[in-house]
Amino acid sequence: MDRRTSAPSTGEALLFLTDEQLRQGIEAMFFAYRxxxxxxxxxxxxxxYGRAHHRAIHFIGxxxxxxVNNLLNILGVTKQSLNRVLRTLITDGLVESRVGRMDKRERHLTLTQAGRTLEQTLSDAQRARMRAAYREAGPEAVAGFRTVLEAMMDTEMRNSYTRLKDTAS
Amino acid sequence: MDRRTSAPSTGEALLFLTDEQLRQGIEAMFFAYRxxxxxxxxxxxxxxYGRAHHRAIHFIGxxxxxxVNNLLNILGVTKQSLNRVLRTLITDGLVESRVGRMDKRERHLTLTQAGRTLEQTLSDAQRARMRAAYREAGPEAVAGFRTVLEAMMDTEMRNSYTRLKDTAS
DNA sequence: TTGGAGTGTCAACAACACTGACATAAACTG
DNA sequence: CAGTTTATGTCAGTGTTGTTGACACTCCAA
Structure with missing residues (x-):
């Protein structure tokens, strides 16, 4: 392997990463995301519907x-952009929007039964691929996969991610 | 909510993957890709320029x-979509298009000096993040990361990926 | 009461994908 | 050589998803 180590200033191992190795990682992300x-x-x-609808449905589910504001932070788009998507989902009866009890300015979003059905269909397909990849790669690889992805996130996104992960029970 | 998925029928390693684990992987991909x-x-x-220009510049470099045809296969878009991007890059002097010597129908695409400069700027930024993530995660995690990503690709994309990886030297 | 936060909406616009149709030149094939 | 296929370019139209900017409304808090 072309990985060399040298005396690290901190306790961590110092990793020398060639541009080529990094570029392969970049391309792997590109092709895998597709x-x-x-x-x-x-x-x-x-x-x-499109990918934006999928994302909204996923995180509402x-x-x-x-x-709405929480969803905006998670999705990282403008409220105008999200609103267009939410409006179609609400009028199509996939998402229910309820005025908040405490703060009546807030709208609380929940999937209807039809919304849950679509969410299930979509995530079944996505999970099937993820499951196949996880099985093929093995548990150690999966742990590494998750570790690198978390390190690649922006801080705010990592916070969103962690918060979701922890509220999962 | 700890539903287990079915086990593999063959003699492969028996991995039990909960929907929750898979969903965390899905969300990790989403946030990390951002x-x-x-x-x-x-x-x-x-x-x-936008992301489409970046992708074209990356793979031409x-x-x-x-x-053009090879690039179409790698990027997975229509020729109309790619052509719009290529046209601007060529007229802006970032990409050079030369008629093929053997087959004069083909156009061979190469970055100009200006194109290489932009490519460098863009990939420096992306590599910096990738390098930081790799360093933070460590070499074993990186290996796992790559393994899972490869397993997640469609077959044709994995072929493109491998071909690029091998021609790197 | 005033200011600000949360939300919804309108209009305009840009990036980037798609389909369909057509044109051109070169290469291949019978 | 004639006909077909391949590689590429281009025009026109459309759809999804993102953006700004502006404005209105409700409600909370100081």
Missing amino acids: GFTADPDRILADMA RAPSTT | GFTADPDRILADMA RAPSTT
Whole structure:
């Protein structure tokens, strides 16, 4: 292997990473993400929905009764962009929007039964691919996979990610 | 909510993967990919270019003298979509298009000096993040990361990926 | 009461993907 | 050579998803 170590200033091992190694990682992310989204995209193509709808449905299903603002932070888009998506989902009866009890400005978003059904269909497809990849790679690889991905996130995204992970029970 | 998935029927290692574990992997991909593209996106936002230009520049720089058709296969977009991007890059003097010697129907694409400069700027930013993530995660995690990503790709993409990896030397 | 936060909406626009149709030149094939 | 296929370019139209900017409304808190 072309990995060399030298006297580290801290306690950590000092990793020398060639541009070539990094570029392979970059390309791996590019090609893998295409596969990652391919299955839900195929399903959504037949409906009037796209990837943005999938994301909204996923995170509403994940954290029911979440507010619009919370969803905005997770998705990292403008409220105008999210609103367009939410409006279609609400009028199509996939998402329910309830005025908050405490703070009546807030809207709490929950999947309807139809929304849960679609969410299930989409995530079944995505999980199937993820499961196959995990099985093929093995548990140690999966742990490494998760570790690198977490290190690659921006701080705020890592916070969102961790918060979701911890509220999972 | 600790539903177990079915076990593999063959003699492979028996991995029990809960829906929750898989969902965390899905969300990790989502958040990490945002970070992955954030730095080049920021740079490109100031110019008249977007992510599509970055991808074209990356793969032309990676495989100089590649043909349009080859690039189409790698990027997985329509020729109309790619052509729009290539046209701007060529007229802006970042990419050179030469008629093939053997087959004069083909156009061979190469980065100009200006193109290489931009490519360097963009990939420096992306590599910096990748390097930081790799260092933080450690070599075993990196190996696992790559293994899982490869397993997640569609077959054709994995072929493209491997071909690029092997021609790197 | 005033200021600000949370939300919804309108309009305009840009990036990037798609389909469909057509044109051109070169290469291949019978 | 004639006909077909391949590689590429281009035009026109459309859809999804993102952006700004502006404005209105409700409600909370100082």
